[in-house]
Amino acid sequence: xxxxxxxxxxxxxxxxxxxxxxxxxxxxxxxxxxxxxxxxxxxxxxxxxxxxxxxxxxxxxxxxxxxxxxxxxxxxxxxxxxxxxxxxxxxxxxxxx
Numbered sequence: 001x002x003x004x005x006x007x008x009x010x011x012x013x014x015x016x017x018x019x020x021x022x023x024x025x026x027x028x029x030x031x032x033x034x035x036x037x038x039x040x041x042x043x044x045x046x047x048x049x050x051x052x053x054x055x056x057x058x059x060x061x062x063x064x065x066x067x068x069x070x071x072x073x074x075x076x077x078x079x080x081x082x083x084x085x086x087x088x089x090x091x092x093x094x095x096x097x
Contacts, residue, residue: 014079016078017029021076028052031052037088043065060075071083
C-alpha cells in the first residue's frame, strides 16, 4: 500500500518571509514579490525593480485590493494571512506565480 504524505508536506507555503506594511519587518524579497503581484493584478505600476522599498502607492494598492475583496483593510500582509492567500489564488487563476 502506498504511503500518503502528511498534509503539512503538501500544504501551500507562504510567499512571504514576514509581514509587510508600515511598522512591519518589510524584507526586500517580500516587497518585490508584492510589487510584482500587485502589478500582475493591475493595481500597481512600477517602472523598475531597482526600487525595492515599500512606498505609499504600494500600500494604497494593497488597501484598495483589500477593500474590493471584502478583506480587513489594514494595508498589511501576513504570511498565509487572508490577503496573501487571496492574492495568490487570483495569481493562480491568471496563470502567474
